[in-house]
Amino acid sequence: MTVKTEINVRYAETDQMKVVHHAVYPIWYEQSRTELIEKLGIKYCEIEKQGVMCPIAELNSKYISPARYGDTVIVEASVSKLTPVKIVFEYKIYRKSDETLLNTGSSVHPWTDTNIKLINLKKAFPKIYDTLLNNINKL
Amino acid sequence: MTVKTEINVRYAETDQMKVVHHAVYPIWYEQSRTELIEKLGIKYCEIEKQGVMCPIAELNSKYISPARYGDTVIVEASVSKLTPVKIVFEYKIYRKSDETLLNTGSSVHPWTDTNIKLINLKKAFPKIYDTLLNNINKL
Amino acid sequence: MTVKTEINVRYAETDQMKVVHHAVYPIWYEQSRTELIEKLGIKYCEIEKQGVMCPIAELNSKYISPARYGDTVIVEASVSKLTPVKIVFEYKIYRKSDETLLNTGSSVHPWTDTNIKLINLKKAFPKIYDTLLNNINKL
Amino acid sequence: MTVKTEINVRYAETDQMKVVHHAVYPIWYEQSRTELIEKLGIKYCEIEKQGVMCPIAELNSKYISPARYGDTVIVEASVSKLTPVKIVFEYKIYRKSDETLLNTGSSVHPWTDTNIKLINLKKAFPKIYDTLLNNINKL
Numbered sequence: 291m292t293v294k295t296e297i298n299v300r301y302a303e304t305d306q307m308k309v310v311h312h313a314v315y316p317i318w319y320e321q322s323r324t325e326l327i328e329k330l331g332i333k334y335c336e337i338e339k340q341g342v343m344c345p346i347a348e349l350n351s352k353y354i355s356p357a358r359y360g361d362t363v364i365v366e367a368s369v370s371k372l373t374p375v376k377i378v379f380e381y382k383i384y385r386k387s388d389e390t391l392l393n394t395g396s397s398v399h400p401w402t403d404t405n406i407k408l409i410n411l412k413k414a415f416p417k418i419y420d421t422l423l424n425n426i427n428k429l
Numbered sequence: 430m431t432v433k434t435e436i437n438v439r440y441a442e443t444d445q446m447k448v449v450h451h452a453v454y455p456i457w458y459e460q461s462r463t464e465l466i467e468k469l470g471i472k473y474c475e476i477e478k479q480g481v482m483c484p485i486a487e488l489n490s491k492y493i494s495p496a497r498y499g500d501t502v503i504v505e506a507s508v509s510k511l512t513p514v515k516i517v518f519e520y521k522i523y524r525k526s527d528e529t530l531l532n533t534g535s536s537v538h539p540w541t542d543t544n545i546k547l548i549n550l551k552k553a554f555p556k557i558y559d560t561l562l563n564n565i566n567k568l
Numbered sequence: 569m570t571v572k573t574e575i576n577v578r579y580a581e582t583d584q585m586k587v588v589h590h591a592v593y594p595i596w597y598e599q600s601r602t603e604l605i606e607k608l609g610i611k612y613c614e615i616e617k618q619g620v621m622c623p624i625a626e627l628n629s630k631y632i633s634p635a636r637y638g639d640t641v642i643v644e645a646s647v648s649k650l651t652p653v654k655i656v657f658e659y660k661i662y663r664k665s666d667e668t669l670l671n672t673g674s675s676v677h678p679w680t681d682t683n684i685k686l687i688n689l690k691k692a693f694p695k696i697y698d699t700l701l702n703n704i705n706k707l
Numbered sequence: 708m709t710v711k712t713e714i715n716v717r718y719a720e721t722d723q724m725k726v727v728h729h730a731v732y733p734i735w736y737e738q739s740r741t742e743l744i745e746k747l748g749i750k751y752c753e754i755e756k757q758g759v760m761c762p763i764a765e766l767n768s769k770y771i772s773p774a775r776y777g778d779t780v781i782v783e784a785s786v787s788k789l790t791p792v793k794i795v796f797e798y799k800i801y802r803k804s805d806e807t808l809l810n811t812g813s814s815v816h817p818w819t820d821t822n823i824k825l826i827n828l829k830k831a832f833p834k835i836y837d838t839l840l841n842n843i844n845k846l
Binding site for chain 2: 301302304305306307308309311313359
């Protein structure tokens with residue numbers, strides 16, 4: 291199960307090295323992650339209103355080749371693991387024009403309530419958990 | 430009543446023009462505004478917990494000379510107007526090393542509740558309003 | 569001559585007021601401005617390589633209603649003035665779903681060389697100036 | 708060899724989860740890294756002008772407890788490895804008030820020229836390499 295998000299590099303995302311600043315990539319991951327979750331049948335902004343959050347616990351990123359202003363990049367996000375206590379995502383970022391791989395990464399997100407206390411999603415919100423699980427398994 | 434906030438330019442704040450990106454200045458204004466309000470006897474993060482917010486309604490900024498990585502800048506924030514319905518701030522940004530004026534600006538902030546509905550601060554939170562007013566007048 | 573840029577609000581663009589932080593709007597303006605200039609026959613990243621830049625000299629923004637995570641916004645950018653020494657843009661931002669006006673703004677950009685020295689674009693780069701002027705007049 | 712950088716959380720750094728957004732931590736790392744390099748006798752903005760850059764190749768971050776608006780955080784940066792081809796940094800972030808550990812991380816940075824081509828720093832810029840090495844060993 292993968293989603294491909296197309297992003298035009300913003301001028302503000304560059305730094306004086308004339309490449310995209312490295313702190314921008316986690317924001318691109320997040321944008322793609324949002325789309326992926328939605329494709330799995332869950333609107334993240336809706337479940338947050340219901341009291342479920344998935345803050346980040348771990349972030350890993352490898353910078354292979356720089357993205358630049360003028361580039362369109364493709365962010366591929368996928369779920370590598372779903373359990374009642376956490377969800378793990380993987381990312382690949384390509385330049386659209388020539389398919390050069392620019393970056394790979396992953397992030398780990400525990401399920402929490404709105405006070406950022408850990409929850410068991412399967413027990414606390416079985417409907418959300420089942421929707422995610424079923425949609426991942428379908429693919 | 431003026432506060433002077435010293436900020437070291439962050440690498441991430443530059444863009445490929447090799448200067449600080451213009452969207453960073455409102456963030457510097459905000460940092461100095463926070464310190465100014467605190468000097469006026471109010472911790473912004475505390476009044477927000479009590480139910481008062483002051484979102485921005487208007488922002489104006491003049492970019493005179495660019496700030497660069499390696500620079501330390503001084504942000505001067507002052508209150509130019511306080512009424513029961515809004516507060517207006519003015520800003521000047523200098524480079525510390527040579528006192529070159531880099532930027533001037535202003536921002537208008539209505540008082541609101543946490544649903545971003547307009548309130549009359551003097552009526553709704555007289556103690557906060559009086560603290561601000563008294564501390565501004567003292568100076 | 570107007571361009572309409574569609575932007576999905578990013579989670580990272582929100583703040584603890586649960587709305588998009590005000591420093592994000594200038595970045596959205598810029599994204600739309602880039603698309604507008606391209607529609608006028610000029611790729612901004614290309615002219616920068618040729619030695620032309622248009623840094624910002626003035627920014628004005630009115631915040632009418634907040635954008636939120638989950639919103640798609642439309643940024644309308646237009647050129648309100650083009651002269652040999654500067655270009656002025658105007659912006660309107662709407663929520664896509666209900667067409668609520670969220671924000672209006674403008675920005676003034678002098679033409680400069682890569683050292684951020686003012687230039688007369690008509691004299692220094694007549695071809696770029698004429699392309700912009702002709703494409704604005706066509707519309 | 709460690710540097711401790713004190714940072715007041717900016718409002719703009721929060722997100723609607725009411726905590727600091729995770730993409731801010733790499734920016735804090737970078738601010739502390741800049742100070743650390745300076746303490747090692749090298750001003751990063753100066754060596755970049757001489758033609759040396761150290762872009763990021765790898766970033767790892769563990770988010771233990773959230774930082775919030777109103778917090779002052781301490782970022783501890785240290786060099787865990789210096790070789791002619793790369794430099795590796797480690798980070799710890801604490802809340803100042805109660806010394807709670809909020810985040811740990813690391814980043815790997817190859818030495819490159821301004822075109823982001825890998826270089827051997829010891830061969831290409833022996834003086835810079837020796838300054839760094841001597842100052843690390845002193846400590």
